[in-house]
Amino acid sequence: MADATKKAFVTGHPVKHSRSPKIHGHWLAKHGIDGSYQAIDIEPQDFAEFLKALQANGYQGGNVTIPHKEAAFALVARRDQAAQEIGAVNTLWFEDGTLWGGNTDGHGFAANLDDHAPGWAGKGPAVVLGAGGASRAVIHALKERGVADIRIVNRTLARAQELRDRFGAGVSAHGMEATNELLADAGLLVNTTALGMHGNEGLSADPAWLPDHAIVTDLVYVPLETPLLAAARARQLKTVDGLGMLLNQAVPGFEHWFGVRPRVTAELRALIVADLAPKP
Structure with a gap:
């Protein structure tokens, strides 16, 4: 069913350079999960409203990158110990309707x-x-x-x-x-x-x-x-x-959103290495 699709994202400004959609897309395909992961460019002044609407828009959570990590830290309801000590949030997820922020770096x-x-x-x-x-x-x-x-x-x-x-x-x-x-x-x-x-x-x-x-x-x-x-x-x-580090920091978020703990493999690394190569 289409409405059962689990959705996650990475947001930043700019965000089009992010390799996260490739990483999570690989794992979604690997595990046969009906899910999606997309890059969403949000300007700083719109970030708080974006977070407020996450559940209404059907998102399980997502990743936060520059320049939103400190804003996410301030806006989430709960934080894990790593986020608390680092002072920044790069991963968002819901537990019993409460928005949590973690840091997996x-x-x-x-x-x-x-x-x-x-x-x-x-x-x-x-x-x-x-x-x-x-x-x-x-x-x-x-x-x-x-x-x-x-x-x-x-x-x-x-x-x-x-x-x-x-x-x-x-x-x-x-x-x-x-x-x-x-x-x-x-x-x-x-x-x-x-x-x-x-x-x-x-x-x-x-x-x-x-x-x-x-x-x-x-x-x-x-x-x-x-x-x-x-x-x-x-x-x-x-x-x-x-x-x-980029590949491994993605693991906990995927598990929060899609219920499976993925592995960082040589196949995934090769996929991202190919994407890093200069385009002709």
């Missing part, structure tokens, strides 16, 4: 490392480059996994200090000039900045300063191998690209 980050660098959390201190929203999700995940020494490095020291104050014990704040010294005994280097994206090809840190056992991961996934990852690979360090 930290889950996606940790699951990506679990898949490609098992044992990563026990490698030693973590250096996190950047102090924006993505950094908050990473720090939350690191703390959840018991990383006891988390060093935030940011061009504007005050922003790093805000995160240090937010997350408390085991988190320290540093300016860029301290980076090399901080890398000397680090077990994990995480880039959460836009450096390394196509059109912004700088090197966020020099992996030459890292010990041989260190893992390097970059949240940027266009290109899949950023200058940071290329430099780390040249040094024969373990590297993990950012695409797996």
